[in-house]
Amino acid sequence: MLEHDVLVVGAGLAGMRAAIAASAAGANAAIISKVHPVRSHSNAAQGGINAALSDRGDAWEDHAYDTVKGSDFLCDQDAVEVMCKAAGQSLIDMEHFGVTFSRDDEGKLGTRAFGGQRRQRTFFVGDFTGQAMLHVMFEQLIKSGIRKYEEWFVTSLIIEEGQVAGVMALEIRTGEIFAIRAKTVIFATGGCGRVFEPSTNALIVTGDGMSLAYKAGAHLMDMEMVQYHPTTLAGSGVLLSEAARGEGAYLINKDGDRFMQTYAPNMLELASRDVVSRSEQTEINEGRGVNGCVYLDVRHLGEKLIMEKLWQIRELGMDLAGADMIKEPVPIRPGMHYIMGGIKTDIDGLTNIDRVYAAGECANVSVHGGNRLGANSLLDTIVFGERSGNHAAQAAKSSNFIKFDEEARVKEEKEKIQSVLDRPQNGDRIAKLRLAMGTSMNDNLAVYRDAKGMQQSVEDIKNFKERYKDLPVDSKGKIFNTDLIFHLELGFMLDCAEAIASSGLERKESRGAQSRLDYPERDDENWLKHILVKNTENGPELSTSEVSITQWTPVERTY
Amino acid sequence: MDSSREDVLIMNVTLKIKRFDPDGSSTQSYWEEFAVDVLDNATVLDALIQVREENDGTLSLRCSCRSAICGSCAMRINGQGSLACKTPASDAMIDGVITVEPAGNMPVVKDLVTNFDVFWDKIYQVTPYLLPEGPEPEAEYIASNESMLHLSGVTACIMCGACVSDCTVLEVDPSFLGPAALAKAYRFTADPRDGNENGVSTQRLKDLGDKSGMWDCTRCMACVTACPKGVAPMDRIMALREQAMDAGFTNNNGARHAQAFVDLIGHGGSLDELKLPVKTVGVFNIPALLSYVPVGIRSLRRGKLPSIFHKKIYEVEKVTHLVKKLEKANKN
Numbered sequence: 001m002l003e004h005d006v007l008v009v010g011a012g013l014a015g016m017r018a019a020i021a022a023s024a025a026g027a028n029a030a031i032i033s034k035v036h037p038v039r040s041h042s043n044a045a046q047g048g049i050n051a052a053l054s055d056r057g058d059a060w061e062d063h064a065y066d067t068v069k070g071s072d073f074l075c076d077q078d079a080v081e082v083m084c085k086a087a088g089q090s091l092i093d094m095e096h097f098g099v100t101f102s103r104d105d106e107g108k109l110g111t112r113a114f115g116g117q118r119r120q121r122t123f124f125v126g127d128f129t130g131q132a133m134l135h136v137m138f139e140q141l142i143k144s145g146i147r148k149y150e151e152w153f154v155t156s157l158i159i160e161e162g163q164v165a166g167v168m169a170l171e172i173r174t175g176e177i178f179a180i181r182a183k184t185v186i187f188a189t190g191g192c193g194r195v196f197e198p199s200t201n202a203l204i205v206t207g208d209g210m211s212l213a214y215k216a217g218a219h220l221m222d223m224e225m226v227q228y229h230p231t232t233l234a235g236s237g238v239l240l241s242e243a244a245r246g247e248g249a250y251l252i253n254k255d256g257d258r259f260m261q262t263y264a265p266n267m268l269e270l271a272s273r274d275v276v277s278r279s280e281q282t283e284i285n286e287g288r289g290v291n292g293c294v295y296l297d298v299r300h301l302g303e304k305l306i307m308e309k310l311w312q313i314r315e316l317g318m319d320l321a322g323a324d325m326i327k328e329p330v331p332i333r334p335g336m337h338y339i340m341g342g343i344k345t346d347i348d349g350l351t352n353i354d355r356v357y358a359a360g361e362c363a364n365v366s367v368h369g370g371n372r373l374g375a376n377s378l379l380d381t382i383v384f385g386e387r388s389g390n391h392a393a394q395a396a397k398s399s400n401f402i403k404f405d406e407e408a409r410v411k412e413e414k415e416k417i418q419s420v421l422d423r424p425q426n427g428d429r430i431a432k433l434r435l436a437m438g439t440s441m442n443d444n445l446a447v448y449r450d451a452k453g454m455q456q457s458v459e460d461i462k463n464f465k466e467r468y469k470d471l472p473v474d475s476k477g478k479i480f481n482t483d484l485i486f487h488l489e490l491g492f493m494l495d496c497a498e499a500i501a502s503s504g505l506e507r508k509e510s511r512g513a514q515s516r517l518d519y520p521e522r523d524d525e526n527w528l529k530h531i532l533v534k535n536t537e538n539g540p541e542l543s544t545s546e547v548s549i550t551q552w553t554p555v556e557r558t559y
Numbered sequence: 560m561d562s563s564r565e566d567v568l569i570m571n572v573t574l575k576i577k578r579f580d581p582d583g584s585s586t587q588s589y590w591e592e593f594a595v596d597v598l599d600n601a602t603v604l605d606a607l608i609q610v611r612e613e614n615d616g617t618l619s620l621r622c623s624c625r626s627a628i629c630g631s632c633a634m635r636i637n638g639q640g641s642l643a644c645k646t647p648a649s650d651a652m653i654d655g656v657i658t659v660e661p662a663g664n665m666p667v668v669k670d671l672v673t674n675f676d677v678f679w680d681k682i683y684q685v686t687p688y689l690l691p692e693g694p695e696p697e698a699e700y701i702a703s704n705e706s707m708l709h710l711s712g713v714t715a716c717i718m719c720g721a722c723v724s725d726c727t728v729l730e731v732d733p734s735f736l737g738p739a740a741l742a743k744a745y746r747f748t749a750d751p752r753d754g755n756e757n758g759v760s761t762q763r764l765k766d767l768g769d770k771s772g773m774w775d776c777t778r779c780m781a782c783v784t785a786c787p788k789g790v791a792p793m794d795r796i797m798a799l800r801e802q803a804m805d806a807g808f809t810n811n812n813g814a815r816h817a818q819a820f821v822d823l824i825g826h827g828g829s830l831d832e833l834k835l836p837v838k839t840v841g842v843f844n845i846p847a848l849l850s851y852v853p854v855g856i857r858s859l860r861r862g863k864l865p866s867i868f869h870k871k872i873y874e875v876e877k878v879t880h881l882v883k884k885l886e887k888a889n890k891n
Contacts, residue, residue, distance in 0.1 A: 038718050043628045095699045098689035100710045107701035126711050131628055139688035173668060202623040235600060238626045316626055319645055431612030474616025477582035480669040483616040
């Protein structure tokens with residue numbers, strides 16, 4: 001049988017970092033991903049990565065405070081301390097691996113400004129930092145010689161008598177089902193953006209790990225905290241990086257006014273993302289937008305700077321909106337982008353299930369709380385990817401493989417999949433159900449929310465889950481059956497949608513990304529706490545847990 | 560689909576898709592046409608996704624980011640290696656039809672999905688990770704922003720395989736490293752952090768000069784045309800050749816061929832096609848020279864053999880002067 005000490009599910013930045021760390025710590029590590037590693041969605045992180053480098057006068061405490069304030073005080077401060085302290089070394093490691101970071105005049109790493117931070121500490125490669133880092137991480141993965149299961153789709157976590165024993169997986173190219181035995185499993189499967197329509201997220205971002213862990217008993221936490229990014233392109237909903245505002249772009253309404261002067265007089269366009277998105281939505285709702293959008297304007301930055309630092313953004317504008325940003329502003333609006341919530345872990349990435357870990361967007365350590373700062377996501381992936389890889393390798397040393405009946409497991413999984421393939425056509429389609437789910441979520445769990453809307457989504461999702469039980473597929477073949485994959489992914493997404501909507505309804509206040517029209521104020525007395533979601537036979541069961549506060553007392557949040 | 564614009568127009572597109580069903584009874588690929596209505600600003604990928612979602616879920620293709628960064632959706636659109644998500648449907652229509660085939664130079668798995676193993680095998684062959692020779696600094700390596708910006712032009716490569724799809728050398732010689740792997744190699748040879756303290760990656764340049772390496776490119780430009788990210792792989796291959804010759808790797812057919820061009824032009828003002836092969840393989844390399852005999856005989860029969868007495872051009876000294884001047888400038 002295939003077996004590994006540490007099996008990482010997902011091969012984006014967090015997953016590859018975890019596998020490399022585990023392998024370096026002496027474990028037999030492997031990585032399994034439904035797409036080739038360089039196709040992962042870490043590619044899409046454009047603007048940069050935050051780190052407070054002490055050799056240029058920055059302090060990790062300052063970075064930590066900006067992060068805590070950005071989170072609207074919902075993050076766990078002990079976790080933020082870990083991340084911000086480790087940031088410098090993690091960044092330098094990436095540079096030594098070969099990332100072509102932009103330099104200053106002395107040849108040292110150069111910075112740009114980013115939202116929600118009082119000083120420049122965002123290191124970058126043009127406007128494709130995530131892509132540059134992902135490809136370099138893949139180079140290091142090749143160097144390490146780690147076994148890669150490319151285009152393998154994990155269908156379930158094997159739990160034997162309450163203990164994790166490995167994963168069941170479908171090799172997409174052959175359609176064969178395998179059991180892979182593992183002492184430890186690290187989920188690094190990214191977010192669940194496709195639960196919403198539209199979303200900036202790639203089509204593969206379907207919450208696989210969140211759902212797999214949730215079904216196996218792991219707790220999801222802060223799932224209501226969904227980030228709407230301020231600058232997504234009208235039409236396709238594709239992301240235009242915060243790098244544009246970091247370099248000095250303006251946001252203007254239909255009258256040409258820089259409306260952020262009203263909402264965040266100090267930080268303007270570089271206030272936290274939740275604040276900027278709310279401001280835009282208010283402008284649009286009050287009739288100062290155009291066709292549901294406001295404008296991103298970089299004309300004053302000049303052609304030279306745009307071509308050197310923002311050229312990919314300009315290309316996107318030309319390809320997808322037909323607008324050349326050197327000459328004209330482009331229409332943008334807030335769009336679903338990131339989920340702060342995820343699988344609850346401790347500072348080593350360990351979930352509430354022994355020897356099951358999570359890192360990156362699918363995890364919630366929690367360092368982002370109610371709102372993630374731009375350029376903290378890349379940092380999160382490499383810091384907690386490395387920590388979980390190290391910790392899992394240590395845990396594997398002191399544990400044995402759990403025995404299970406391979407043949408029976410494979411048979412059971414095959415039957416499960418065959419039953420999906422055998423379903424008769426009933427007029428319903430995967431894309432139809434996914435669009436219905438995405439639209440309900442975007443209607444009711446976007447920038448502004450209220451009880452009525454969220455209740456509607458909770459009901460909708462219940463119905464969608466029923467529809468899903470009879471949902472057929474077109475494609476019955478074994479080899480590269482993407483139709484089957486989409487079907488399985490939709491099942492994962494419905495779990496995530498359910499957790500998001502029910503958590504949003506539960507939190508009766510406005511904090512970070514959750515802005516409730518019926519509860520417009522932050523309520524520290526009752527809601528300075530996390531919401532946990534546990535899977536039961538009767539659906540999601542909600543509870544709360546304390547927020548870790550080490551040195552920063554919550555205060556009113558203005559920018 | 561977006562409806563936020565007021566001026567949105569619907570456009571009818573016929574997608575002519577080359578399909579292959581590995582589970583089916585036939586081992587042959589076949590063409591199938593789908594007519595779909597898309598928005599006027601839709602990409603070819605949008606149209607394909609619409610077919611998959613609304614018409615036929617059995618259609619397989621790889622796609623993910625929809626914004627030309629993940630590199631999943633490279634395919635041949637109207638015969639040209641392209642990214643489907645970066646190609647506006649309105650630009651690709653020829654009399655209302657867009658012809659879509661899987662990427663070339665790779666085996667087809669299903670429909671538009673190709674087997675990328677042949678692509679990655681070549682990437683692995685160029686030792687695709689940074690190899691600094693000296694001790695690692697405690698902080699970052701000091702490097703100029705210009706050098707990093709230059710490299711970023713190459714690391715913009717998303718490994719989509721559009722260049723490999725359209726490479727004309729790979730079509731006849733599958734062992735050629737190909738445009739993507741050679742551009743990847745250049746990403747290291749041009750990195751001041753790679754190689755010795757002067758940033759010279761000697762071993763890499765030596766290895767890349769071997770058979771099937773940098774000297775096998777025929778400069779057809781197909782990869783430059785196909786690349787959706789402006790990486791211009793062929794230009795990187797030419798830069799590799801310059802680096803290799805600068806590093807002293809001149810004792811091979813490719814380098815001698817390039818040098819022979821310069822020498823012959825500098826001497827006579829035009830190319831002496833009889834001397835070129837001799838200078839390329841070396842005057843004492845009898846087996847290689849004999850291998851040219853059949854070509855020579857065929858040329859002679861068709862009256863295409865160049866004159867044995869190669870004449871210098873009028874005012875050749877001006878050309879000679881120019882070549883010397885250029886060589887001097889290069890040395891500085």
